[in-house]
Amino acid sequence: MKVPGTLISEYQEKTVKMAVWSLQIITYRLSTKYVCIVNNVDPGATICRESASTREAAQRRALERANQYLSGTITLDPFVPDAIEPSLAKIVQPKPEPSKTFTVAEFLGVPLQDRMKYILSGTLAFVSDQNQLIPAGTAMKLLSEASA
């Protein structure tokens, strides 16, 4: 027994550039209309879909709508890390008083739950051997390396 349904036809895929973005355009015919789907190539999310009586009209509508969404895309400047990777020397918790200072080895000896609490408390300062503050994300990577 064959399941009822409408066979699609004239399936086409192509990639186009809109501003700086690569878009995948899928069009096909479904009965008397054409459907157009616009996906971003990376990572592959569907931005919009439209239909019309001709392929060109469906694609035009879909690209107009995609353009609206794309124009609202906010890109942030790429972060350029320091050329020199800092070396983590100590971890200081100035508050609540009295302040605490841990060496890396001492901190790794604290139970995991407490380490997590310390980190999420936002009161830790990660300090390099050059006495410079290290961002928490970088410090976590250095702690991880020290754990190995």
Next chain:
Amino acid sequence: MSKHQHYPDVLLTTEEAACQLDQKTHVFVEVDLDSETFSQGHIPGAFVWNWETQLRDQTTGDPLSRKDFEVLMGAAGISNETKVVLYGDNNNWFACWAFWLMKLYGHEQVWLLDGGPRKWLSESRPISQKRSEFPVPATYHAQEPNLSLKATTEKVFESFFNPKTYRLLDVRSSAEFAGTLRGPGPGMDPTCQVAGHIPTSINIPWNLNCNADGTFKSPDELRSMYASFDIQPEMNVITYCAIGERASLSWFVLKHLLGYGAVMNYSSSMAQWSCIPNAPIVQGQAA
């Protein structure tokens, strides 16, 4: 009709799916973020689940509770013995979440449609715009959630301090990983409060698991790719993305296509992590 060449237990080819559809042996469920997708054409006889409103807690973003999952399955006419085929938009991202959810609650007979709707359409197979017949409700008994499949924030912290035995995989695009985009690519709304990635994570975008037509790569190709990132079968692997759906896809690959033992989906992903006060986040590419 031959079984899936590489993964017969968890994937159906479009050819197999078409055959099962004719024989009505499986329930087909389309899982979408955008319900418009389903109304514009779906596999005949399929039902639809909306990921945002039906497959997760609306307040916390967590997967459905056991009770809500039982209601969902029962309402779709799915009993514990029903064979379910999942597929959906964005190359099965949200279908993979549904697959993970079903495994979390112990459903046995579930497959993904390899290549998803794109492959189905490209082969000019039939689709329908009619609403499927309302299913006869079924009784469904979910098992206790298998928490070994779900990573918590604590597990992520554990991974920081056990780098030899844990791997943390960010499966988003390189732009999201580096922090130049806060949403899943251009044209999409931001999903993270803070740009960047979780420290110590490795960026292996989800689409590296797939061929150009959206089907999954062969076991040899996948094994070789993960080995090249020093991700070994005996390791604890945590996958994450922005909202957990792409992470479900990479979780599916590692757990069910490659058979790695301890693979967890951090389903709350960056949407949650970036909202935790003081949770460390890194911008820029990993060294």
